[in-house]
Amino acid sequence: MKIKENYSLKMLNMFGVDCSAKYFIEAEKEADINEALSFSKTVSKPVLFLGGGSNILFTNDFNGIVIKIGIKGIKILEEKNDYAIVESCAGELWDDLVSFCVKKEFYGIENLSLIPGTVGAAPIQNIGAYGIEIKDVVQSVEGILLDSNTMKVFSNTECGFDYRDSIFKHTLKDKFVIIKIVLKLSKKKKFNLNYRAFQEFLNLVDKEKITIKDVSELVKEIRIGKLPDTKEFGNAGSFFKNPEISSSEFFRLQEKYPDIVHFQVEKGKFKIPAGWLIEKSGFKGKREGEVGTYKHQALVIINYGNATGAEIISFAEKIQEAVKNKFGIKLIPEVNII
Numbered sequence: 179m180k181i182k183e184n185y186s187l188k189m190l191n192m193f194g195v196d197c198s199a200k201y202f203i204e205a206e207k208e209a210d211i212n213e214a215l216s217f218s219k220t221v222s223k224p225v226l227f228l229g230g231g232s233n234i235l236f237t238n239d240f241n242g243i244v245i246k247i248g249i250k251g252i253k254i255l256e257e258k259n260d261y262a263i264v265e266s267c268a269g270e271l272w273d274d275l276v277s278f279c280v281k282k283e284f285y286g287i288e289n290l291s292l293i294p295g296t297v298g299a300a301p302i303q304n305i306g307a308y309g310i311e312i313k314d315v316v317q318s319v320e321g322i323l324l325d326s327n328t329m330k331v332f333s334n335t336e337c338g339f340d341y342r343d344s345i346f347k348h349t350l351k352d353k354f355v356i357i358k359i360v361l362k363l364s365k366k367k368k369f370n371l372n373y374r375a376f377q378e379f380l381n382l383v384d385k386e387k388i389t390i391k392d393v394s395e396l397v398k399e400i401r402i403g404k405l406p407d408t409k410e411f412g413n414a415g416s417f418f419k420n421p422e423i424s425s426s427e428f429f430r431l432q433e434k435y436p437d438i439v440h441f442q443v444e445k446g447k448f449k450i451p452a453g454w455l456i457e458k459s460g461f462k463g464k465r466e467g468e469v470g471t472y473k474h475q476a477l478v479i480i481n482y483g484n485a486t487g488a489e490i491i492s493f494a495e496k497i498q499e500a501v502k503n504k505f506g507i508k509l510i511p512e513v514n515i516i
Contacts, residue, residue, distance in 0.1 A: 179203060179210045181217065187244065191231035192294060194412030195487045199226075199244035206248045206269075208357060211322060214245045225324075226516065227355050229296035230271065233303055233414050234514045237487035247298050249357060252278050257365075263317065264361045268298025272305070280394045284363035286315040288390050289370060291397040294408070294415065298356040302346040303512070304339045308373040308397060313339035315363055319346075321356040330354070342419050342512050369393055375400050404475045412481030413472070417494060418452040418509040431505060452501075452509055453477035459500040469493040491515065 185202030188194060200223060203214045218225045224242035228234070249269040256263040262284045266275045276291050289310040293300075300312050301319050313334065320331045338345035346354060369388065371380060379396050406413055423431075428448040432438055439454045453476045456462065462476035468485035470493075472478040479494060498509050 179205070179213045185244070187228075187231075187236060187240070190228060190244075190246065191234055191236055192408045192412060192414055193235055193481050193485075193487070193490065194408075194483075195236050195481065195485070195490070197236040197239050197487065199240045199242070201243040202246070203243060204246045204248050206250075208249065208322075211245065211247075211355065211357075212327060214243060215324060215327065218243050225352075227298075229268070229299035230294055232293075232295035233299065233512070234516060235414065235487050235490060236516050237491060238516075240516065245355075247296065247355070247357075251358075254282075255360065260365050262363050262365055264363060265358055266297045266361070267358045268296060268321075268356050270297045271295075272297055272300055276394065279361075279363060280390050283367075283390055284365060285368055285390060286310070286361070286363040287312070288394045289373075289397055291394040292401045297359060301337060301339075301344055301356060301359055303342055304344050306342070307401075308375070309370040311339070311341075313337070313344075315361045317360045317362045319356055320358050320360070321354050324353055324355065329357075341422070405478060406472050406474075406480055411472070412483075412485075413478050414513045416452070416477045416512050417479045418456075418477060418497075419512045420449050420452050421455075421507050421509060422447050422449050423507065424448075427506075435505075450507065451477075455501045455505055455507060455509070456497055459497070459504050461497050461500060466493055466496075471497075487515075 182202040185199050187199055188196045205211045205214060226240055226242060226244050228244050228246045247268045249267040251267040252270055252275060253265050254262055255265050264279060264284065272293055272295050273291060275297055276287050280288055289308040290305060293305055293307060301316060305312050316334050318331050318333055319337055323330050405415060422443060425446045425448060428440060439451050441449045443449045456476040461471050463473040464471055468482045469489050470480055470482060472480050479490060481490065501507055501509050
């Protein structure tokens, strides 16, 4: 295990914010994590576990130990006629796991193609896209309880999954590090194709002949068209969660804004796309200095090159204020702010 000092994190966070860590360690096996935790006690510094850096915004240098999880490995634990159990280590890229399952024709996560980041970060955020969330397929999450340095396995129900949320994001934040996850995927052909973006494609093809690879490639095409390339503009994808409001609040807004985009998520609750709210508040494609919203998707805040974390936060707060003033809705960041 190598310990690096004053290590630049610019290439390890997708916002491309120029910041550094007092100490940096890449853990390629579980023993490295144990050593790193022992080192943190020796130097009395806080620890931050880092995956792909796809959902994090640094506002300052990190005066502690950044441990990048690099443990790799994907394997099939069990395969039956109608399902497969797949285990993946936390350091694998999420899209590599999706590609593995697509090639094996294991159904359930093809709608989550091309989501950036690592496998270990996926349950924390309960990542989701196009009608699917990881909670739909997670069987268990295994990792280390930091206080006792012991292994612990959480079942799906114990993970406390909710919209872009889990027990790992709150109760177990800074107390647990994910080492591997286990997914239960279907071997029977079934898709979730109800999302609006799929309809044009579905009108052109024979629905009975659609393959899992077709769906994965379609999702990739849609994502590439909507989201900026991180090599061109630093960004973390969707910056805010899509807010959920009560039916009474929704009908009040619909009277004033008949074109309001919405989805009924359950009886008495509606989800409003944050991108629509931001666009209608005048922020789509808006730029202030080195920060702005993407011209094709207002929900994405981008770093034009040299923005600091503080400047990005300031811009995000202006968006929140504008949406609150116009619609009475408070936008909650989806990005983990450090």
